[in-house]
Amino acid sequence: xxxxxxxxxxxxxxxxxxxxxxxxxxxxxxxxxxxxxxxxxxxxxxxxxxxxxxxxxxxxxxxxxxxxxxxxxxxxxxxxxxxxxxxxxxxxxxxxxxxxxxxxxxxxxxxxxxxxxxxxxxxxxxxxxxxxxxxxxxxxxxxxxxxxxxxxxxxxxxxxxxxxxxxxxxxxxxxxxxxxxxxxxxxxxxxxxxxxxxxxxxxxxxxxxxxxxxxx
Numbered sequence: 001x002x003x004x005x006x007x008x009x010x011x012x013x014x015x016x017x018x019x020x021x022x023x024x025x026x027x028x029x030x031x032x033x034x035x036x037x038x039x040x041x042x043x044x045x046x047x048x049x050x051x052x053x054x055x056x057x058x059x060x061x062x063x064x065x066x067x068x069x070x071x072x073x074x075x076x077x078x079x080x081x082x083x084x085x086x087x088x089x090x091x092x093x094x095x096x097x098x099x100x101x102x103x104x105x106x107x108x109x110x111x112x113x114x115x116x117x118x119x120x121x122x123x124x125x126x127x128x129x130x131x132x133x134x135x136x137x138x139x140x141x142x143x144x145x146x147x148x149x150x151x152x153x154x155x156x157x158x159x160x161x162x163x164x165x166x167x168x169x170x171x172x173x174x175x176x177x178x179x180x181x182x183x184x185x186x187x188x189x190x191x192x193x194x195x196x197x198x199x200x201x202x203x204x205x206x207x208x209x210x211x212x213x214x215x216x
Contacts, residue, residue, distance in 0.1 A: 001098070001153045002059040003047040004188050008149045009063055011184035013070045022046055060090065063146045075146050086141035089133070093150040097126045101154065104161040111162045123163040127155075127172055134171035138178060152179045156192070159204040180210050190214055 041057035103119040
């Protein structure tokens with residue numbers, strides 16, 4: 001998820017980059033870890049970015065770096081208060097919403113489990129909060145920002161793990177369709193669909209629609 005955030009941001013910025021995917025198998029997951037990930041990130045996680053002498057980990061830190069090296073098109077608002085609000089939305093997506101979704105890992109076949117039900121209920125409350133934020137807006141912070149990229153990927157994983165958005169959040173559903181149609185987002189979503197298909201894993205309906213539209 002976090003690697004996809006950085007990939008979408010690079011595409012939105014129109015940057016040329018070499019994408020190195022870390023090894024993954026269903027039996028061994030991400031082991032052995034990619035040596036560059038181990039060297040650069042003490043947390044042993046993707047994404048990492050290498051740009052000349054700069055070696056950076058953490059998707060949010062990569063966002064900040066990209067904004068400095070390629071200011072156009074801007075993906076943070078220019079006005080300080082608006083930028084702070086957008087940064088807070090991005091932080092909440094990663095640090096408030098996504099930890100709820102992590103709790104669903106391994107519970108996809110037991111969504112009636114109290115732990116799963118609690119995570120889903122809290123996820124719905126967060127969806128309601130973001131739906132209200134989107135009232136009268138196309139994007140979460142008004143203009144398109146890194147906050148949209150972060151929450152799009154987080155809700156994608158939520159949909160996969162049993163906590164999808166639904167008709168109770170109509171503004172969010174419209175936002176998701178708008179986001180999925182963006183070329184940078186669409187490219188990454190289609191890669192994700194192909195990966196799920198290769199592992200014979202369920203594909204969320206909105207991703208399936210995007211893949212079908214591309215095929216047609």
